[in-house]
Amino acid sequence: MAIFNRLLADCISRWEIHRKKNHERGEERVDIYCGCGIFSLQNAHILYVHFRDNVVQIWIVRCSKKSPSKEICVEVKKHMDDFFEKVFKKCEVERHFKCPTGPSQKDAMYPHDKLKKDSSVYCDYHEYELPSLDLTGCWFSDDRNDGDTTAVIDSGTASSGSSIFSGQPFKKEYDDTLSQSMVSAMSEQMKSVGVLIFCGKPIGTVFRVGSRCVMTALHVIKIVLDHSKSGSHDNTRLESDETFINFNESPCTPPGIAYKLRKEFIFNVDLDVAVLEISNPTNLPQKLKLRKAATWATEVSLIGYGHPGTPNKHLDPKCQIVTPSSKRIQSAQALLQQNSGYYRSELGKMGLDPGLVDTGYKGYDHSSKIVFDCFMEHGGSGAPALTYENQSVEVVGVLTHGLPLIYFSLPENMKCHFPNNLRLEVGAKMQYIFEWIKASVPADIVQDLFD
Known part of the structure; x- marks a missing residue:
């Protein structure tokens, strides 16, 4: 030493x-x-x-x-x-x-x-x-x-x-190609995805729903409500001049219209989803089509601002859905368990709670969750997960968080060493979001959002 x-x-x-x-x-x-x-x-x-x-x-x-x-x-x-x-x-x-x-x-x-x-x-x-x-x-x-x-x-x-790690083999092991019609359809959907700006900083992804609303992850909104992390929420911050939505490709490009929010909104803590109303809905991009029923898709495409190399809006296509019983999950759990002693030791040395290791992949198998592999990271929360079938694009989920939870508590010097094959992304299924909204608001609002 x-x-x-x-x-x-x-x-x-x-x-x-x-x-x-x-x-x-x-x-x-x-x-x-x-x-x-x-x-x-x-x-x-x-x-x-x-x-x-x-x-x-x-x-x-x-x-x-x-x-x-x-x-x-x-x-x-x-x-x-x-x-x-x-x-x-x-x-x-x-x-x-x-x-x-x-x-x-x-x-x-x-x-x-x-x-x-x-x-x-x-x-x-x-x-x-x-x-x-x-x-x-x-x-x-x-x-x-x-x-x-x-x-x-x-x-x-x-x-x-x-160590130096080489690039992928010349022959891809999976098909992530896009047809011309899919590229065209996804390009249109991208115009309806924006970034929430607070105090000059992009804090998460939002997307257009209904006649005058946006949907996103609840924890993104909490950054605005409790900026100082004091535990006290102030909804009026949503209506301040420091909070607005930008639908441009780059969050650094000033919007032609800075779309403002109303302080009243609906949310679900368990799903980590929120729906907010825009107070100046002039020339809004088109609303996205939300799927009310279950989906049997094996992959989704994400649109959001979570690219680790640039703050701009990106399409993350054909992200494979990981089922709870898959070998992918079982392997990740086993590998994390094998290295649990190491992570406990390192967290303890840095004054962090070694018990974070025990959280593992908690909640991944809940029926309301959709699990997948994607490239997006921080900033992608709130991104829509879309499917493309029969020339039609539907939102089947909302990106909410990553797994295992321990990764997000690690210092940067340990994150870069954390194997990517242990990491997964999780979203809330639109089917469950629909059931929650249907039970929470008047029928005309449900129809506006989902029809």
């Missing part, structure tokens, strides 16, 4: 510590922890230095769809090599490489000597072949790999590791 602390000090003297601002609380988080440091590099690259089981793991991510810069990776590796050479002098430092989405344990790493000898290795975690050059390419300045990869690294002390 003493050597790792020296490494952290050396990194601090060379690179800027990563900082993240919480604009809602007016606070700034400095990403230096016990056993971990996060540093900002040039050109939107972030360096993670992590110590676990006497292994220093180092990886670099680039905050975009582009691959990490080979030049930056080589420069960081050279600095680390120089540091460990000075520390250990005559002792040889071992380098290991691993798949970044695999577990952090040492047995998931591959010695550099093996990668030089073999053209590929077998990843036990993903049960998939990994080309050796795709694991090592960005970390060396020769021509063995041109850096055309999609992720990053781990490297270290007396045992060290680094």
Whole structure:
């Protein structure tokens, strides 16, 4: 640990510590922890230095769809090599490489000597072949790999590791193609999806329903009602000049009409859904068609502002629906349970409640929920989940939250290590939203929303 602390000090003297601002609380988080440091590099690259089981793991991510810069990776590796050479002098430092989405344990790493000898290795975690050059390419300045990869690294002390994960195989394993008619239909639906702006910030996705309303996730509205998280809700905030809806592709583009909301609205806590009335319904985009009955679709498409790389509105097509009894769920639960000890330990070190691990995938199997895999993340809450059948588009659900719940309590340095195959998204089924609204409001309002 003493050597790792020296490494952290050396990194601090060379690179800027990563900082993240919480604009809602007016606070700034400095990403230096016990056993971990996060540093900002040039050109939107972030360096993670992590110590676990006497292994220093180092990886670099680039905050975009582009691959990490080979030049930056080589420069960081050279600095680390120089540091460990000075520390250990005559002792040889071992380098290991691993798949970044695999577990952090040492047995998931591959010695550099093996990668030089073999053209590929077998990843036990993903049960998939990994080309050796795709694991090592960005970390060396020769021509063995041109850096055309999609992720990053781990490297270290007396045992060290680094990882680069290659792109998907040339042949896709699934069909996410869109017909011309589907593209045209979805393009029209996108015009009816907007973003809720509060105090100059996009806080969630909304979509048009009825003659003058929008629907979204309830927790999105709670951000407005209780901005300071004091536990006291103020509905008048919905009518303030700081709150409005923007239907433009970019939330940064000023709207021709800033659509305002009325303070009275209906909501359902269990479904995490809210319906709000627009007070100035002039030139609204068309309303979306809501499905009242159950759907037997195997996939949905999402429209919202939850793309992790850009704040703009996006279509996330053909997201596979995950059934409660599927192997996908069972596998995710089993893997989370296998690593529960690690997450408990790490949460405890950071002063967080280890019991968060026990929440797991709670509620995924409730009949009112629809579970699926999608690319959207923070900002996508409230997005409509749509199906396309017989030239018709219908909303069958509303995106409300992700699973497992523990992921959203993890610090950023642990989130980037959390395997994507353990993550799922959850929505409220429109069938249940219809039943709730039908039992809660007059028949003419139900007809306006659903017919």
